[in-house]
Amino acid sequence: MSERGRLNVKFFDINRIKKHVFWLYVVVFIITSLSIWKGGEALRNQQIKALRIDSFEQLNQLASVLESAIAKYQHMPTLLASNDRVRKALRDGFESDINQLNRELEQINRITEASDSYILNMEGLTIAASNYREEASFVGRNFAFRPYFKDAIRGKPGRYYALGTTSNRRGYYFSYPVYEGDSIIGVAVVKVDLTQFEKRFANQHYEFLLLDPDGIVFSSSRPNWLYRVLGELSHLELQRIADSQRYFGQSIEKLAIVYQKPFDEKSQVIDVLENTMTNGTEELQRMSFLRMSRPIRLLDFKISILAPLKTINEEISLWRAIFAGGVTITALLFGLAMLRSRMLRERSDANEMTRHNQAYIREVIQNTQAGLVTLDEHHKIESFNPAVEKLVGQPLSPLVGQTLDTLFQPDEQSSVITTSQDDFLDAASDLGIKVLTREGHLCYSNQSVPVEMTLCEMQLPNRRSYLVTFHDMTERKRYEQDITQARIDLEERVKERTFELQGANTRLRQEIEEHKGTQRELIQTAKLAVLGQLSAGLNHELNQPLTAIRAFAGNGLKFLDRGQYEQAHANLQHISQLGHHMGDIIARFKVFARKGDVQQGPIAVQTAIVGALKIMSPRYKEANIELIVGEDLGFIVNGDMVFLEQVLVNLLANAADAIAEDATNERRVLIEQKATDAQIIISVQDTGNGLSEEATKHLFEPFFTSKSSGLGLGLGLSISQRIVEAMGGQISAQNRDSGGAEFCVRLPRFSPQSIIAKEES
CATH class of the missing domain: 3.30.565.10 (Histidine kinase-like ATPase, C-terminal domain)
Incomplete structure (x- = not known):
């Protein structure tokens, strides 16, 4: 194998190795990224599990506290219903008994810390209440529409939750019928205000939700989550809630849960959108929580704890960033070592490549079919290849050191070959590139060969030089002459054909004009034919008015002779109208018969x-x-x-x-x-x-x-x-x-x- 072949094989192997290394880097990057992501997910799940265990204990404690706190109020309406003063006030309705009952209810509320206690008569009207001193007192208000009243009046203990229509406070209601013997004479009601529980658990590190059977937030550590629904409610369900006046005109909207995924059987990971104030500007923030729920059977409610995952997510992001940074630094150090080794190897390869390139260039110059001449910075001939001598058919050794115009003459007398560096730069600036192309002849010792000359500047390390390329154009010139002659012959044939087409177009226009005239004559003939068919009817139409005109004229003469001028004037009017009618008939036929x-x-x-x-x-x-x-x-x-x-x-x-x-x-x-x-x-x-x-x-x-x-x-x-x-x-x-x-x-x-x-x- 030649030295050039071995060089090509070596370069091919290097490129193949580079390609394999690139894909190796891609695979390592993908594996590392997946490892960082999966490791972060595993660590996050582990921390969420620990958080779920702690939060589940807090959920049970919160549910127990809420159940025990509310349970102590469920028997209060029964005790109130058994009070003799309550029965007496309902039975007799004396003002002194009612005033005394108001004070007793106020004292009972102060002792039991209940929100409100009040007594309703059979019509649902409040006759006594613990808040009788307040401006928003229940006394005199009718609550017959409340379900707890309807249950109690039917002899059953009542339970209900709602937003108070008078106090505008959320509460849970217990009711019990007041008996006089076997007859129900009223209802005793105790309202438990849930605000006290919200204040008690407001500063915890978690958020809590108290959901009613419809999934509506009835109580929460976040006031802006109140009356939001976590699921979907149909139109009929929303209408039922509105008709019951449970939430007294509050709009029921869906909580902005944008992501929800089960973590295990007892918990979920959810993301909620929330408007927050940052530096006086309201911004939409996405918050992640771990949600756990359990029922409160006493109230038929469900309580949920939402443990924030912000700290865990920030820790996982920090861990991933640190791990990724370490991997990146390691990769950079490894890359620098590889780069240095590659630079040393490439420098050695470049030196070897330079030697081979020089040999290769010399071989190309000696064997190329184009004539090559090199000029020094003063535009003097330095060297040439054998192809130039082959073009002129003589050795060119005597021309070394001479200017290029001793060998090449351009076709256009105005195009002078640059003989100095300034002339070359001016010509290159006009073209916008540093390449000049001219057509001319190689003239040496009575030899003239048509060629195309291309001169370009070469930037060598230590000096400037120029490369001149000559391409033989003998065959091209002959082809150009043949094409020129063929174009001249074609133009002559086109002129002859054009003259013939012009004559044909003139004849065609004449025929079109004759055709149009014939068509107009045919249309006129058709009109006259129709008029001929209508002549009999036309004669009839004109004959009737003419007969009437003669009759009216004869009668008019007789009327004039007798001096009956009015009758004569009437006959003349009839004659005028008949004349107009005949003229109109004739005019229509004249218009119909015209040409155009x-x-x-x-x-x-x-x-x-x-x-x-x-x-x-x-x-x-x-x-x-x-x-x-x-x-x-x-x-x-x-x-x-x-x-x-x-x-x-x-x-x-x-x-x-x-x-x-x-x-x-x-x-x-x-x-x-x-x-x-x-x-x-x-x-x-x-x-x-x-x-x-x-x-x-x-x-x-x-x-x-x-x-x-x-x-x-x-x-x-x-x-x-x-x-x-x-x-x-x-x-x-x-x-x-x-x-x-x-x-x-x-x-x-x-x-x-x-x-x-x-x-x-």
């Missing part, structure tokens, strides 16, 4: 229909065809009034022809208007025989007609289709289920934007 192109604009659909009806009415009267026109819906389309009238006249004429060929007694034509978001639809429906399958296929083809011989040219529907399409619409035909045919003309709705767009285009 389609002029787009806003037109009223109903106006076009009325214009067509004025032309076709005589024929329909003569043929005894009933013409039904829908109501005016105020539709406006974009089109030409005269051409739309022509289309409608053609459709009405076809409908009349179809009915004339049918022997049925029903002779009716219906014109309706419909609308979509973008189009207006005008439908013409007849009661004729309908369209055959052959007629449906070729209906709009020129010179096709399904009428009897001599009744049509077959141009009406073809011309109508062209007119409708020129106005941006469509025309279609189909058979009706009830018999006859229906022709539909769809035209675009008029909008000012469409007119503006056409004007701009």
Whole structure:
């Protein structure tokens, strides 16, 4: 194996080792990170277990204290109910007895430390209370709506918890009926205020919650957690709680528990969001707790302790940071040692690489196909490779120490080869790079070879030099000449073809103009054909007014001879009206018969229909065809009034022809208007025989007609289709289920934007 091959194998092995080391580092980093995380989790779980043991003992103590404290009050209503003064006050209602009872209840409360004691009559009205001296006294207030009253009045001991509607204090209520013989005459109630227990356990290192059967916080060491629910309550449950007035208008909201995970069978780890004040600013803080719960059977409540995990989490984070820092420092020291060893190894490899690179570069320079010349800092020729001598066909040893222009001449006379360092730097600055490229010739001893010269600056350790590369362009120049000649020939052929296309375009424009003229003549022919078909009806329409004019004129002369000027004046008015009517008929036919192109604009659909009806009415009267026109819906389309009238006249004429060929007694034509978001639809429906399958296929083809011989040219529907399409619409035909045919003309709705767009285009 050659020395160069051995070098490549060595570099390949080094790269493979580097790749393996990199992945080894990645694996070690992952394993270390997992170890730190799992170790922290294990230590955290161990500390939480110790905290759970301590907190569970505190939970049992707290539950025992709460049960024993409340249990001593549950028999107080029974003792009060057996008091003779209570029965006497309820039975007689004397003020002196009630006053004495108020003082006794006040003294009992002071001794037992109960919150309130009071007596209710059968209507639920408070007749005596321990707080009779206070402003918010219960005396005179009715508590018949409370469940503890309803239970006691039915002869059962009552229990209830609620927010007081009068005192606005939370409490647990015990009640017992007051008997007079076998009859219930009232209810004795004792309220236990839970605030005293909250104060007793407020400064502990844990938080506690007292939950009612619905899961609502009834008592807590944190006042802002009161009336929050830990679970989910349905709408019916919330409505039931509101109707009972248990919490007297307090809103029941869910406690912001954002994370909840069981730790073991008796505890959970939960995270709660809480608004806290920091430096006068309210911030949202996430707090972690270990929650343990147990029931209080006496109250049917559940008590929970929330032990904060902040200290444990901070200790675990600190442990992880210290451990990670130690691992990082160890890794850095190991990395520094590896880096130093690698630097020494790379320095040795670099020296060896330099020697081999120099040999490799020399070999490349000697064997490359491009001509290479090196210049010193003064742009004098230093060396050259054999390829340059091969290009000129002669040895170039005499040129060493000469300037480059003795060997190379550029094609452009204005492009002078740089002969000094300042000229080179100026040219490089103009290009933005330190490379110059020129085309020219290698000229030496009557030899001239076309080449492309590239000159670039080389920054060597101790001096500046330049490398000049020459590429033979003999073949390229020949190809360029061939391409240039081919381009000239192609341009000549393009000119000839362009001249032919221009002549063809001129002939095509002439044919288009002739086609347009033919189309206008066909439309005019169709109009005149319709007018010819309507001539009989027109004569009838004009003959009737003329006969009436002659009659009115003769009578008018007689009235004048007799001096009856008023009757003569009335006859002249009738003659004038008949003249206007005849003029209107003739004007409609003149407008219908005029030539012209389609002029787009806003037109009223109903106006076009009325214009067509004025032309076709005589024929329909003569043929005894009933013409039904829908109501005016105020539709406006974009089109030409005269051409739309022509289309409608053609459709009405076809409908009349179809009915004339049918022997049925029903002779009716219906014109309706419909609308979509973008189009207006005008439908013409007849009661004729309908369209055959052959007629449906070729209906709009020129010179096709399904009428009897001599009744049509077959141009009406073809011309109508062209007119409708020129106005941006469509025309279609189909058979009706009830018999006859229906022709539909769809035209675009008029909008000012469409007119503006056409004007701009």
